[in-house]
Amino acid sequence: MNSHSTNRSGKVQRLFFNEIMKNIRVIIRGPTRTILIISIIFPLIYLSFMNMIFGVLNFNFPMAVVIPDYNSNEELNNAIESNNIPNTVQFLGYLNNNSVVGETIVKSHISALGISIDEFEEKLKLQELPLVVTLPLNFNNIISQVKNGTWTNGSITIKLHILNIDEDYLKNLYFGFQRKLKAYYDEVLSNETEITYVYLPADPNRITFPRMWTIGSGALVFLCLTSSMIIAASFIFNEKTDHMKQELALASSKNRTTTFFGKISATLILTVGVNFTIGAVLVFLWIGLPIPFDILGFLLITIITTLIGALFGSIIGALIPQQVYTVPTAVFIALTTLFLCGGFQDIQLFNPLLQSIVEWVPFTYLYVIFKNTLLTGDLTPPTYVGGIILYTVIFTLLGLYLYHKFVISSK
Amino acid sequence: MNSVPDERKKLKYKLKKWFRDLSTIVKKDLLSTKRVKQYFFAGVIPPLVMLIVFSSFTQISDPETYTVIIVDDDNSQLSEIMVDYVANISSDIAPWFTTIKVSTYDEAVVLLRDFTYLGLIYIPSGFDANITSGIPGQKGMVYLIVQNINNDYVKNYMQRLDEAVLTFNEKEHVSVGSVDMFAVSLDKTYVIDQEVNNGKSITLGIIAMYGIICGLVFGALNIAKEYEDSTIIEIANSPVRRTAYMASKQLISVILGGLVILILSILLFLLFHIEFRGDIFIVIISFVLITWIHSGIGCLIGLKFKRTMPVLLICIIASMLLWFFTGGFAPLMILGENIMLISRFIPATYWTEILIAETLYPSLPYILPRLGILIILSIIITLVSWYLISKEGFRS
Numbered sequence: 001m002n003s004h005s006t007n008r009s010g011k012v013q014r015l016f017f018n019e020i021m022k023n024i025r026v027i028i029r030g031p032t033r034t035i036l037i038i039s040i041i042f043p044l045i046y047l048s049f050m051n052m053i054f055g056v057l058n059f060n061f062p063m064a065v066v067i068p069d070y071n072s073n074e075e076l077n078n079a080i081e082s083n084n085i086p087n088t089v090q091f092l093g094y095l096n097n098n099s100v101v102g103e104t105i106v107k108s109h110i111s112a113l114g115i116s117i118d119e120f121e122e123k124l125k126l127q128e129l130p131l132v133v134t135l136p137l138n139f140n141n142i143i144s145q146v147k148n149g150t151w152t153n154g155s156i157t158i159k160l161h162i163l164n165i166d167e168d169y170l171k172n173l174y175f176g177f178q179r180k181l182k183a184y185y186d187e188v189l190s191n192e193t194e195i196t197y198v199y200l201p202a203d204p205n206r207i208t209f210p211r212m213w214t215i216g217s218g219a220l221v222f223l224c225l226t227s228s229m230i231i232a233a234s235f236i237f238n239e240k241t242d243h244m245k246q247e248l249a250l251a252s253s254k255n256r257t258t259t260f261f262g263k264i265s266a267t268l269i270l271t272v273g274v275n276f277t278i279g280a281v282l283v284f285l286w287i288g289l290p291i292p293f294d295i296l297g298f299l300l301i302t303i304i305t306t307l308i309g310a311l312f313g314s315i316i317g318a319l320i321p322q323q324v325y326t327v328p329t330a331v332f333i334a335l336t337t338l339f340l341c342g343g344f345q346d347i348q349l350f351n352p353l354l355q356s357i358v359e360w361v362p363f364t365y366l367y368v369i370f371k372n373t374l375l376t377g378d379l380t381p382p383t384y385v386g387g388i389i390l391y392t393v394i395f396t397l398l399g400l401y402l403y404h405k406f407v408i409s410s411k
Numbered sequence: 412m413n414s415v416p417d418e419r420k421k422l423k424y425k426l427k428k429w430f431r432d433l434s435t436i437v438k439k440d441l442l443s444t445k446r447v448k449q450y451f452f453a454g455v456i457p458p459l460v461m462l463i464v465f466s467s468f469t470q471i472s473d474p475e476t477y478t479v480i481i482v483d484d485d486n487s488q489l490s491e492i493m494v495d496y497v498a499n500i501s502s503d504i505a506p507w508f509t510t511i512k513v514s515t516y517d518e519a520v521v522l523l524r525d526f527t528y529l530g531l532i533y534i535p536s537g538f539d540a541n542i543t544s545g546i547p548g549q550k551g552m553v554y555l556i557v558q559n560i561n562n563d564y565v566k567n568y569m570q571r572l573d574e575a576v577l578t579f580n581e582k583e584h585v586s587v588g589s590v591d592m593f594a595v596s597l598d599k600t601y602v603i604d605q606e607v608n609n610g611k612s613i614t615l616g617i618i619a620m621y622g623i624i625c626g627l628v629f630g631a632l633n634i635a636k637e638y639e640d641s642t643i644i645e646i647a648n649s650p651v652r653r654t655a656y657m658a659s660k661q662l663i664s665v666i667l668g669g670l671v672i673l674i675l676s677i678l679l680f681l682l683f684h685i686e687f688r689g690d691i692f693i694v695i696i697s698f699v700l701i702t703w704i705h706s707g708i709g710c711l712i713g714l715k716f717k718r719t720m721p722v723l724l725i726c727i728i729a730s731m732l733l734w735f736f737t738g739g740f741a742p743l744m745i746l747g748e749n750i751m752l753i754s755r756f757i758p759a760t761y762w763t764e765i766l767i768a769e770t771l772y773p774s775l776p777y778i779l780p781r782l783g784i785l786i787i788l789s790i791i792i793t794l795v796s797w798y799l800i801s802k803e804g805f806r807s
Binding site: 041042045048049060061122124125126127130155156157158159160161162163164165166167168169170171172174175177178179181182185190191193194195196197198199200201202203206207208209210211213214323324327328332335336339340345346348349 | 456457460461464465475477493502504523524526529531538542547548550551552553554555556557558559560561562563564565568569570572573574576577579580581582583595596597598599600601602603607608609612719720723724727728731732735740741742744745747748767768771772774776777
């Protein structure tokens with residue numbers, strides 16, 4: 001009796017390992033090997049672009065300044081060179097200086113000076129210049145009087161002509177200018193400033209992570225999910241066209257289940273061993289992510305993420321009609337989770353309705369736990385860990401059911 | 412004597428034959444496209460999904476409005492004015508802050524620590540007294556406490572409070588003795604007189620992406636399908652002219668891409684309330700040129716890989732990359748000088764720029780040089796792709 005059961009379990013083990021090896025061979029030697037490369041490329045494309053936007057940590061824009069007190073540009077240049085308008089030159093210095101907000105450096109610079117806005121209208125129209133600043137008449141004298149305490153005429157107005165070609169660009173540009181103005185107020189006209197503010201971090205013991213660390217962590221989850229979904233979906237789909245399918249249809253449920261887990265395991269081995277390893281090395285070096293505090297915890301969450309991705313991929317593989325749909329479907333599902341489940345920015349910043357929805361989505365748990373484990377070393381929060389275990393069970397059962405119904409039993 | 416009319420006749424005959432070849436192949440390709448659903452799947456779905464993801468992200472998460480708790484311990488007239496500035500300060504598109512008033516500092520800190528809210532603005536008692544004290548350097552203090560998850564939140568809260576504080580300083584002129592305090596106020600004028608929000612920017616970027624992806628995918632799949640079905644051998648053995656064959660492939664891309672972009676553009680313009688300001692004729696010419704250019708490149712991809720699966724993936728990845736580097740996803744000005752330099756060598760940059768400018772802010776001196784570059788590039792790429800396909804494409 002014992003030897004019979006040992007023999008049966010040995011057969012299952014053999015079938016399981018053979019299935020893993022078969023799938024690895026198929027993907028490495030077969031035409032689908034491009035899939036391995038593509039599933040690394042997609043997250044890297046995303047990361048490279050985000051790195052361009054957030055990673056450089058500086059925002060640079062040119063501006064022109066109009067000083068309308070003179071009849072010609074020559075007169076204006078002479079006035080500047082002979083130090084006739086020191087207060088104006090000091091203000092221009094502030095517009096030329098870099099200003100820092102958090103880790104972002106606003107590096108605007110004055111690219112031209114003029115005596116009338118008309119000089120720059122064409123450049124604004126041709127989008128060569130995003131901002132023209134017009135100082136009021138007698139700016140230099142007014143500031144002198146302000147410094148002497150003899151100015152009694154209230155506020156003066158600086159006119160801004162802004163190229164509002166894009167909302168984000170406009171925001172950066174306007175806030176960048178405000179930042180410089182605030183520095184001028186605080187440092188030069190401090191006596192005339194009525195109020196000011198002080199920034200304090202809510203948790204002084206924790207360093208404020210650069211935005212790119214959050215994005216890097218999200219990119220690693222995206223990488224795991226894309227790779228495992230694509231690979232698992234391909235393995236499952238291949239079965240539809242495999243010659244072995246007819247034999248498998250006659251096999252016992254246990255053997256079918258074994259082949260299913262063989263495919264999932266092959267996905268885990270390939271994704272963690274090849275895709276994630278290559279991708280993670282590139283991401284860590286590129287962004288300068290810190291080495292995780294808890295390597296084992298980090299490995300564990302990587303495996304769990306890959307497993308969830310593989311199980312979800314098995315569902316995709318069972319449902320798609322042609323293999324060509326594998327990559328776009330997996331990429332777009334992973335991309336959607338990246339943006340809506342906290343891979344791009346923390347879900348606390350979403351509005352309450354979206355937060356309450358995404359808190360039920362399993363991918364949210366992955367992004368949050370992965371980030372916490374990577375950056376703080378804690379496998380938290382525990383409710384999310386419990387949720388992940390629950391979803392793993394649900395996806396396994398669903399994947400198995402669809403594999404039996406749409407792959408093995410399909411015509 | 413009769414040589415000139417003879418030559419003309421010959422040329423006319425040649426042209427007639429060329430166009431007959433062209434129309435035959437176009438008809439054949441249109442019929443085969445109807446059968447191949449993946450053409451449309453690959454050409455239409457990816458940009459649409461990107462649009463849904465990005466626009467739902469920007470709309471639902473509402474990132475432009477940050478929620479902040481306010482605790483006003485001073486409860487004075489000036490502190491209330493400050494609270495009003497924080498509550499009402501806004502861009503032309505969205506308010507900067509949604510404010511939640513909490514009565515005590517300790518209560519607010521608990522809400523901040525458990526991540527119910529991410530930012531707290533605290534006005535301590537003595538705010539009004541400090542401002543009106545008349546002592547040089549004595550200022551009203553405001554404290555900004557932010558859950559420091561990442562530097563981007565910190566930056567956003569600080570920038571918004573910068574604006575509220577500056578506005579207070581600009582507008583609330585507190586008289587100290589006989590002297591009215593000094594302040595600089597800003598007067599904004601926008602060059603484009605229509606609201607440009609992220610939804611509009613992304614939509615225009617997505618429409619630009621259709622020009623790229625339709626050209627690449629339709630061009631590449633048409634050629635790859637010929638190899639997969641071995642119909643290329645029949646073409647090679649037929650008297651059909653190579654140039655007519657290539658022109659038909661590119662024409663198919665322009666026709667199908669044109670249909671896709673026409674339907675989707677109308678839908679997207681209506682959905683996102685985009686007002687078209689420019690010359691539709693210029694946009695159509697640019698679209699034809701960019702699709703023509705990319706179909707030429709697509710044909711070369713089809714020639715190289717000869718199978719629909721890798722060709723499809725390469726075209727989608729290439730379109731996404733081009734979309735990123737040509738100003739479709741975000742303005743090139745944000746991405747820095749290096750990217751701006753690279754983008755100048757990519758034809759899709761000029762198409763994206765023309766589309767955006769014609770929609771929002773038409774200016775002929777801006778558009779004409781770009782249109783000229785597109786024409787030159789389309790001639791160069793057509794010549795190169797036709798030469799390579801004629802040379803390499805019909806080998807057995």
